[in-house]
Amino acid sequence: MSAYTTGDAVTVPQVPVGETFELVINWLRANLSALFDLIGEVIGTSVRTLSDFLSEPSATQLTLLGCAIIAVGLATRGRARAVTVAVAAYLALYLVEALTGVLASVIGSLPGGLFYWAMELFDAGYVFPPLVLTLVLLVALLSIAAQRQWAPAGVVALAWLLVLVGQHILGVQFELFAVLIFAALAILISGWRLAVFTVLGFLLIISMDRWLEAMSTLALVLVATGLAVAIAIPIGILAAYSNRVSAVLKPILDFMQTMPAFVYLIPAIAFFGVGQVPGVIATIVFAMPPGVRLTELGIRQVDQELVEAGEAFGAPNMQILRGIQLPLALTTIMAGINQVIMLSLSMVVIAGMVGAGGLGNVVYSGIARADVVLGFEGGVAVVILAIFLDRLTASVTRFSPAARAKRMTVG
Amino acid sequence: MTEEETVPAVRADRLYKVFGKEGPRAVDLLSDGRHRDEISELNVTAAVIDVTFDVEPGEIFVVMGLSGSGKSTLIRMLNGLLEPTSGVVEIDGTDITTLPSNQLRRLRSQHVSMVFQHFALFPHRTVLENAAYGLEVSKTPRAERREKAYHALGLVGLEGWENHVPEQLSGGMKQRVGLARALTAETDIILMDEAFSALDPLIRRDMQTQLLELQASLGKTVVFITHDLNEAMLLGDRICMLRDGRVAQIGTAEEILNAPADSYVANFVEDVDRSRVLTAASVMLPPSEGLDSSVAPVHPDTTLANLFHRASRSPAPLPVVDDSGRLVGELDGSALLAALAPNGGEAGGAGVSGTGTTVTAEPGRPVSKEGGRP
Structure with missing residues (x-):
């Protein structure tokens, strides 16, 4: 290059873009490391827990899942107060148990023969207090459901029992x-x-023996999507309300989406080390923009006369947002969430490069070893997950208030 | 209109709305009498210019004007959806232009509700939930607001449709829901922005009749916006004619028909079906001696359209007798016919045909402006 540089050539001064970026990162690392550690800890724990749960749930987790389904079902059917009381009591007891171990000593003082036989069902040789508490919660919720004669609760409980019997007694x-x-x-x-x-x-x-990796990837995608959506929707709402925010946001979102995704990995590793966390962070940055854009679009698309009607009847902005704008924008917002999930899945392989594990790791090993079998099987598993998540989220809009109204028109 | 003690339900005092950065300067120029097209260099849109009127409680006040005359802007200033550039709006004696936004919201939910041209029903809510919206905003208990919404839906004739969604309803029924939503809010004032303009003529007719019946039984104050003069004449206790953002004339239907303030109004009212607006009282002659008392009398409020048949059959003039049984006038076929001519009645033979009236003042702007606001 210098060979062509003559004295009178016009030289453009070199702007230290990359160096500045590095300086910023180093400064952040030096001054905000506690914050990043906390974020990393939270994300790491949630991915690991979810991944464990999806691949090999404990009896307590399964019971909690059953409780959650029944609780949500009851809460939406007008038993919100009873459910809240039951759940609050459970949480309080759980906390007391965790702090004092009262329940454990109570159980310890009872003759073991009373319940050791039942522990077979849960594949445990000893009595595990949190499991006992969760079982009590399940029974409580079931009795609320019985009052209401809400049959699906019974179905859930039966399924729960079958899974436990099948898993621990029959060995499936x-x-x-x-x-x-x-x-x-x-x-x-x-x-x-x-x-x-x-x-x-x-x-x-x-x-294909890729179940554990697939569940690990699913956990990573779900956590990343959940966080990305939690950030994207409020920003999208702000952008819909303010033209200025929207104008500032547009180039930033373009930048986030077009910057090669690999580049995010470098600072992510600097902040969080290798593992699942930088994978999640890079995925969030890369996958978030459509969530913001479609939230903004959805809210702006709501008929202005409807918003005016809300104002004309004296509704505060928050009530107009919750009661009119968000429900009517839901279909568009869900399309955005669907896009976020798809982009998250496309980041899986890249995240695999920084040790996020899962299917990304499988594919990446396939590339590194030029192993067609490994790479292809990992890829097929990603595709199956993608189709499953895509169709599932696309169908969720069926439950939006606007879609329900439309169905009533047809039916 | 002469009761001085009562506070007007709605009062607009020298109201201006000018869109654009130079709004205040434009108001100065406009208040000097300039036309809104003369201030185009300010790059502003003057929608409402120097509008002043009072609406009495229990009155149907119609604001009538063509598109672009500023009527939609005007109605949105009456409930504070738009802030006036200058001037005062009072609702039940409270100046709303200075209210902070939370009090303005409370005022809307308690005193002023609105019916929209394109219904503005919430598509994701049932008819009942739509009707109950106003009370939901004011945090009325659920059972009470459902009961009131049921009642209002019954008033507008929509029993049995409570659990449908708006999509399932025809246009006329949708607007009934819109009306029920305004009634359920239990406000004393209802603003109606071209409420019936999007409906088929027959359904519009039904809705107009229903509105008059409801207003007679409930005594709401209604400010009704329309571009349809026949509708204005039918509904309005008084009519405010807007032209290019300014008031051309305010008065009862008969005043506007019989004494148009300027050639613009005169042109406008030319095509009105006068027989449906004018009443026996406004065209009758003083009772003459020896009126044939065997002819069945007519009421002073009967519209001319309902008199033609009888006048043509009766050889003698029809006696006009009021509620207290007093003979107040008489009517014959020739009086009826004379009243149908534009500017007929007291104007004698001044304007016999439509073209005759426009000769005196071309509908060009300078002439009518001078005629409009002296």
């Missing part, structure tokens, strides 16, 4: 039950077509 591996649970989700939200696909696709993942 949990993967097969998980497939059934995913298929049930597919039937409830989308329909039988997706359920059939789910059973076949997930069985294929099991037969």
Whole structure:
């Protein structure tokens, strides 16, 4: 280069773009490391917990899942107060137990023969206090449901029992039950077509022996998507309300989306080390923009006369947002969330490069070793997950108030 | 209009709305009498210029004007959705232009509700939830607001549709929901922004009749915006004619028909079906001696359209007798016919045909402006 530089050539001064960026990162690392540690800890724990839960849930976690389904079902059917009381009592007891171990000593003082036989069901040789508490909660919720004669609670409880019996007494591996649970989700939200696909696709993942990696990836995608959506929707709402915010945001979102995704990994590693956390962070940055854009679009698209009607009847802005704008924008916002999930999945392989594990790791090893079998199987598993999540989130809009109203028109 | 003690339900005093950065300067120029097209160099849009009126409680006050005359802007200033550039709006004696936003919201939810041209029903809520919206905003208990919404939906004839969604309703029914939503809010004032303009003529007719019945039984104050003069004449106790943002004339339908303030108004009222507006009282002659008392009398409020048949059959003039049984006038076929001519009645033979009236003043701007506001 210097060979061509003559004395009178016009030289453009070098702007230290990259160096400045590095300085900023170093400054942040030096001054805000506690914050980043906290963020990293929270994200890491949630990914790990979710991933464990998806691949090999404990009896307590399974019981909690059953409780959660029944609690949500009851709460939406006008029993919110009773459910809140039960859950609050559970949390209080749980806290007391964690702090004092009262329950453990009570159980310890009782003759063991009373319940050791029952522990077979939960594959435990000893009595685990949190499990006992959760079982009590389940019984409490079931009795509330019985009052209401809400049959699905019984179905959930039966399914829960079957899973435990199958897993710990008959010795069926949990993967097969998980497939059934995913298929049930597919039937409830989308329909039988997706359920059939789910059973076949997930069985294929099991037969390729990629179940653990797939669940780890699913956990990573779910955590990243959840965080990205939690950040994107408020920003999108702000952008819909203010033209100035929208104008400032547009180039930033463009930047976030077009910057090669690999680049995010470098500072992410600097802040959080290798592992799942930088993978999640890079995924959030890369996948968030459509969530913001479509939230803004959805809210701006709501008929201005409806907003005016809300104002004309004296509704405060917050009530107009909650009661009019968000419900009517929900379909568009869900399309944005769907896009966020798809982009998150596309980041999985890249995240695998920084040790995020899961299917990304499988594919990346396939590349590194030029192993076609490994790479292709990992890729197929990603595709199955992608189709499952895509169809599932696309169907969620069926439950939006606007879509329900439209169905009433047809029916 | 002469009761001086009562506070007007709505009062607009020298109201201006000028969109654009130079609003205040434009107001100065406009208040000197300039036309809004003469201040185009300020790059502003003058929508409402120097509008002053009072609406009495229980009155239907119609604001009538063509598109672009500023009527939608005007109505949105009456409930504070738009802030006036200058001037005062009073609701039940309270100046709303200076209210902070939370008090303004409370005033809207308690005193002023609104019916929209394109209904503005919430598509994701049932008819009942739509009707109950105003009370939901004012945090009325659920059971009470449901009961009141049921009642209002019954008043507008929508029993049995409570659990449908707006999509399932026809245009006329949607606007009934809009009306029920305004009634449920239990405000004393209802603003109606071209409420019936999007409806089919037959349904519009139904709705107009229903509005008159409801107003007669509930005594709400209604400010009604329309571009349809026949509608204005039918509904309005008084009519405010807007032209290019300014008031051209305020008066009862008969005053506007019989004494248009300028050639613009005169041109406008030319095509009105006068027989549906004018009443026996406004065209009758003083009772003459020896009126045939065997002819069945008519009421002074009967519109001419309902008199033609009888006048043509009756050989003698029809006696006009008021509620107390007093003979107040008489009517014959020739009086009826004379009243139908534009500017007929007291104007004698001044304007026999439509073209005749426009000769005196071309509808060009300078002439009518001078005629409009002296």
